[in-house]
Amino acid sequence: MTATSLADDRRGFLRQVVRQAQVEFSRLESPAKVIDSALLTAMGALGVACGFSSWCRSGAERRYVVGRGLDEETLLAVDRRWDDLMVRCFAAGDNSPDADCTRVRILPVSPDLPLLSSTPALCILIGWRSTTDLAGLMGLGEGLKGAPFGDSDIDFLYHLVDHMLMEMRAMADNALLHSLTNELNQARQKADEANQRNDVLKTELEEAGFRLSGFNDIFHELSGLTESTKIMDAFLLVMLGIFSARSGAILYADPVSGKTHAALRGSGDSLGHAGPDEVSDLLAAIFGSSFGLHGETSQAAAMPPEQFKRLDRFIPRIKLGVLFQIDGQAKGVVCLGQRLVEHPYEANDQKLLQVFTHTFLAFLKNSRSFETIAHLHAEQQQKTMVQEKTVQALSECRLAIDGMEKAGERIKAAITRALRRTTRVSVLDIVLMVVAGTILGVIYNYASPSGIPLAPRVWQYPEPASIDIHDARRRMDAGEILMVDARPTEFFNQGHIQGALNLPLALFDFVYMMRFSKIDPQRPIVIYGRNVSRHYDEELAFQLAQRGHAHVFVLRGGLTAWRASGFEVGP
């Protein structure tokens, strides 16, 4: 057998070892086992008594070092001088095009490696690294035979370490893949969780949207309404629409205002009718039996299902119900019957109805306040009207009092004036006395048998014929006429026309009978005698004419003219 064939055999043996090692490496699970196996394989194939192998990830401080046939101190020294050894291995040739040289460097242990001088058994140092993050060192001692390593040995080591490196890289890649897979799984799990949360949020969002839509409907329908009955009717309609309920009812009783209301809606025949007393009794029974809302607040609570049967006569087969109260006084029930759609009510629907009822209560409370205010306003208006009437009556009374006071003042003033007049001369009083006396006199004179005419009698007599003084004198002298003095005797005696006879009116009948009855009625008679107060001549002329004297004359100008004419007047 030649040296060449021996070398070939050995080369073939080493290739086989490398293939077996490759198979072996692929079965191993961790890098530590791989470098351990590679160390054992190299030591076995090359017949080395001692050696070490180590690796680490770039940037990691912890290194894994395994040794065979070496003491612990050597292994610690390797660990300490790891960086120096790596620098030595890869100080040159970094730019080498040989990829293997870049990845695996084999250096003989020489005296310029003082770090290993304390371990003379080691004669070769193998440094390796991957392009990524793996690096390691391997040291081998001398062969059992003491022969130096030949090219085939070095080549074997290159291949072995290269396979080891590949395996470790594959292992690292696997580990990376595994970790990535784990991360992916975790990410997927998180995504699933996120999806679940998303679904929950979506459901919640839909519910919130549903609620908002419901609130919107409630606000849209209820806003602007002020009467509580209309608010209840509108709310019931909205609830029937939101929950797609076949029927529903709201019963309400306010003991303070005495107001009750029963709003019933649904597919009609099965609905009953509720009177005010019936509604009050029913609500009292529901609130007083097993369940009740307490306190003075406005609140709503779920209605226990066992109470549903109480409302059967109004709404059959009630599925949802909410009790409510306002300010602890007014009480009521909102209940919904079966749904129009096939699937039944969901768990949240009861809560939703409760929430909607809360909103409804705000409107109802406002309307209650409005109604209270309106009631108070009406009462106030009524009071104001009464007050206005009272004020009006008072004003009228005041006016009447003022009038009476003024009248009183006028009366007082009149009395005062009258009293003042008592102390002084009043023309009015004098006139009144004269007028009163005149009136009394006239009345008495009219009634009295001895009354006299107010006007002179001569105004009633015809105008007598008159005669001129000179003519009278001539005819008197001729004895044709009879001259008569009509004045009272006292005046006649004082002075009269000579030859005249006295015939005073006061004694006419007596004197006429005595002196004139025998005188010829045809004889002319001339009469005189008058003053400012009496026309005796005219009166006497009338009297004589009455006695049948045909020619009676009145002396024109009388005694005054007679005397002025110079005719004699004697006593």
Add this chain to the structure above:
Amino acid sequence: MMATFKRMLTHPLVALILRLYLAGLFIYAGMVKINYTAEFAETIASYRMVPHWAVNAMAVAMPWVELVSGILLLCGIRVRSAIVVIGTLLIMFTAGIAVNLIWKAPIDCGCFHTLGDSISWKTLVRDLIWVVMAVHVFFYDRYFHLEYKLDRIAREME
């Protein structure tokens, strides 16, 4: 002395007496003439101072005016006005008498009795005294006025 005399002379009691006297005088004179209207008219005419158209009316009214003013004077109602009326009548009578005395008219007074009471200077003096009495009453009378009682009632009302 003079002051005392004057005070006594102008004492309201004197005025009251004169007032009652004059009141009685006029009530009497009025009542006497009321039933003899025609005779009284002749008396008025005899004075020759009243126009002939007013004589009868005056004869009808004057006795009643005398009676009314006399009653008011007696009661103490509107004393001053009443005494003015009575004083005016007295002055009229006095003036009539004076004028007719000057004229020497042979007429009756007609003050109380319609006949048989001729006017004279005595009559004139008597009437003048009555006029003075009226003036005294006008200025000094203040007792026993029925109106004073009304005055007190009115003040109590105020």
